[in-house]
Amino acid sequence: MYRELVVYxxxxxxxxxxxxxxxxxxxxxxxxxxxxxxxxxxSSFAVTASALFVVSSWICYTFIRSEHPVQxxxxxIHMRSVPRYYVGMLVSVLAVVxxxxxxxxxYPIVFNKLVRMPTPAEIVVGLLxxxxxxxxxxxxxxxxxxxxxxxxxxxxxxxxxxxxLSFSQGALAQQLGEQxxxxxxxxxxxxxxxxxxxxxxxxxxxxTIGSIVLPFLYAAVLAAIFVRLMKRRLAG
Amino acid sequence: xxxxxxxxxxxxxxALYTYIVIRDVLKKSMFREAGRMSAVVRLENVSxxxxxxxxxxxxxxxxxxRQVVGVVGPNGSGKxxxxxxxxxxxxxxxxxxxxxxxxxxxxxxxxxxxxxxLRLTPREYLLSMGRFQRIERARLEARxxxxxxxxxxxxxxxxxxxxxxxxxLQKVNLMQAVLNEPDLLVMDEPLSGLDTAAQHELVRLLxxxxxxxxxxxxxxxxxLLLERLADRVVALRAGELGERHSSIIKEADVVITCRxxxxxxxxxxxxxxxxxxxxxxxxxxxxxxxEVWRVDDVLRHILELDGSVVSVIPGTxxxxxxxxxxxxx
Numbered sequence: 091m092y093r094e095l096v097v098y099x100x101x102x103x104x105x106x107x108x109x110x111x112x113x114x115x116x117x118x119x120x121x122x123x124x125x126x127x128x129x130x131x132x133s134s135f136a137v138t139a140s141a142l143f144v145v146s147s148w149i150c151y152t153f154i155r156s157e158h159p160v161q162x163x164x165x166x167i168h169m170r171s172v173p174r175y176y177v178g179m180l181v182s183v184l185a186v187v188x189x190x191x192x193x194x195x196x197y198p199i200v201f202n203k204l205v206r207m208p209t210p211a212e213i214v215v216g217l218l219x220x221x222x223x224x225x226x227x228x229x230x231x232x233x234x235x236x237x238x239x240x241x242x243x244x245x246x247x248x249x250x251x252x253x254x255l256s257f258s259q260g261a262l263a264q265q266l267g268e269q270x271x272x273x274x275x276x277x278x279x280x281x282x283x284x285x286x287x288x289x290x291x292x293x294x295x296x297x298t299i300g301s302i303v304l305p306f307l308y309a310a311v312l313a314a315i316f317v318r319l320m321k322r323r324l325a326g
Numbered sequence: 327x328x329x330x331x332x333x334x335x336x337x338x339x340x341a342l343y344t345y346i347v348i349r350d351v352l353k354k355s356m357f358r359e360a361g362r363m364s365a366v367v368r369l370e371n372v373s374x375x376x377x378x379x380x381x382x383x384x385x386x387x388x389x390x391x392r393q394v395v396g397v398v399g400p401n402g403s404g405k406x407x408x409x410x411x412x413x414x415x416x417x418x419x420x421x422x423x424x425x426x427x428x429x430x431x432x433x434x435x436x437x438x439x440x441x442x443x444l445r446l447t448p449r450e451y452l453l454s455m456g457r458f459q460r461i462e463r464a465r466l467e468a469r470x471x472x473x474x475x476x477x478x479x480x481x482x483x484x485x486x487x488x489x490x491x492x493x494x495l496q497k498v499n500l501m502q503a504v505l506n507e508p509d510l511l512v513m514d515e516p517l518s519g520l521d522t523a524a525q526h527e528l529v530r531l532l533x534x535x536x537x538x539x540x541x542x543x544x545x546x547x548x549x550l551l552l553e554r555l556a557d558r559v560v561a562l563r564a565g566e567l568g569e570r571h572s573s574i575i576k577e578a579d580v581v582i583t584c585r586x587x588x589x590x591x592x593x594x595x596x597x598x599x600x601x602x603x604x605x606x607x608x609x610x611x612x613x614x615x616x617e618v619w620r621v622d623d624v625l626r627h628i629l630e631l632d633g634s635v636v637s638v639i640p641g642t643x644x645x646x647x648x649x650x651x652x653x654x655x
Contacts (some may be wrong), residue, residue: 091455091458091460094454094457094458095454095458098454098458099453101446101450102445102446103443105377105443105446105486158442158444159470160438160440160441160442161444162500163415163436163438164436164438164455165414165458167413167414167415167434167436167456168455168458168459169458170459190399300556324415325416325417
């Protein structure tokens with residue numbers, strides 16, 4: 091049932107052509123980034139992962155709007171569950187951004203754009219970091235959908251604001267002092283992932299796993315809250 | 327002479343006896359039918375409040391198997407809200423909805439007022455909607471082929487719906503709702519925006535679905551649909567439900583005439599059967615218009631309240647006696 095929902099939603103999204111602007115923006119960004127040399131492995135991955143955070147928010151924002159509200163109601167009736175429908179939608183978004191993550195990693199490797207060939211561990215960490223960023227970006231965009239923020243101007247502004255705060259949370263916490271350390275936990279943990287990739291050699295395996303798992307956990311909690319909110323909102 | 331009188335007397339006895347037997351047999355078969363037919367959906371004291379505005383006020387409504395109920399009312403009277411609550415799309419603020427078919431929860435199909443112009447072909451779309459409901463692939467393929475043929479859409483099955491006419495879109499809308507052969511079909515203004523030819527075509531298709539035994543709840547402004555399909559029409563005004571005048575009430579209705587010892591008992595009966603049309607006539611008699619599947623239920627209530635049943639008249643014979651405006655609210 092989920093498989094059919096994912097196939098249906100992706101087919102519907104692909105025929106809406108709303109994916110074209112984020113796709114071209116990401117392709118151009120990656121190609122442009124690797125047109126300059128030298129490109130160090132993990133720091134290059136950190137840059138494309140940050141870009142994927144923004145692009146996945148963009149994709150998720152357009153994906154949620156791609157199904158007509160009336161058809162959305164019908165899909166939920168046929169699925170017999172609002173949560174199932176939204177879980178399926180999030181899985182569909184992640185399936186789309188997974189392709190972007192694979193491209194971001196494969197392009198420099200296939201076209202030999204890096205200073206050296208990345209190790210298998212670096213590829214795995216790179217892929218997980220990209221997907222972690224994509225999960226965070228997608229789930230955050232869910233809270234800026236039309237039902238919560240009706241005006242696109244505020245939605246896009248809010249999304250960009252959260253993205254900037256997420257990337258700069260380490261510096262922000264340092265600037266604000268001891269009593270604002272909780273900001274590091276409240277904001278999406280994109281900064282931790284970036285830090286991991288920028289300083290990959292200095293991380294122990296335990297801290298590497300922790301930094302990778304944290305964004306997925308954060309995204310899972312936000313996704314659960316989002317699905318619950320949608321269920322309450324739609325049930326009236 | 328005496329012998330002739332005896333013969334006439336005996337003939338009279340035989341005729342009377344035959345009449346009683348036939349009447350009893352007919353009555354028994356009618357009640358057996360009524361017993362078999364139970365409510366597919368029952369709304370009990372359903373209310374809905376949106377931002378402190380009471381859109382629906384303690385609605386009581388039952389729809390039996392094979393019964394078609396039309397909901398009429400001005401814009402903003404709460405029709406769409408009532409339909410969405412019945413379809414399970416939104417939750418009521420108060421009261422309850424009970425759906426039942428063959429001991430399980432009834433399957434409900436929903437036809438929204440405006441079906442979007444999707445960039446999918448009807449076939450792709452119906453396949454997806456069917457798979458969401460976990461209909462087995464082979465059965466689904468067969469059902470889609472059957473529906474496409476029945477709705478006259480075989481030529482358009484592989485065309486994308488974004489260039490479909492309103493009539494064609496409404497057919498797909500109906501197909502998605504009946505894909506899994508639901509027990510109850512809820513339709514919000516199914517003829518809205520269609521030209522006369524498309525309206526007649528859709529009414530014909532809906533008539534076919536009714537013949538298949540599907541119960542329906544529909545809102546509409548078009549008399550055509552109500553006259554052809556509805557067994558019963560209820561009117562919604564400012565969130566309150568009442569029975570509309572009965573010019574289109576069908577053979578499926580029954581008029582029960584009863585008598586009570588005190589007016590209190592009549593009030594109690596009105597409370598128990600809030601959605602029925604009840605009218606007092608002279609000489610302490612009360613007429614109740616009731617669908618055939620609820621006859622035994624109403625009779626039980628009358629007897630529980632120490633009332634006596636004077637007559638049970640099937641068909642439209644009793645309808646003229648109870649013509650009138652809103653009642654039984």
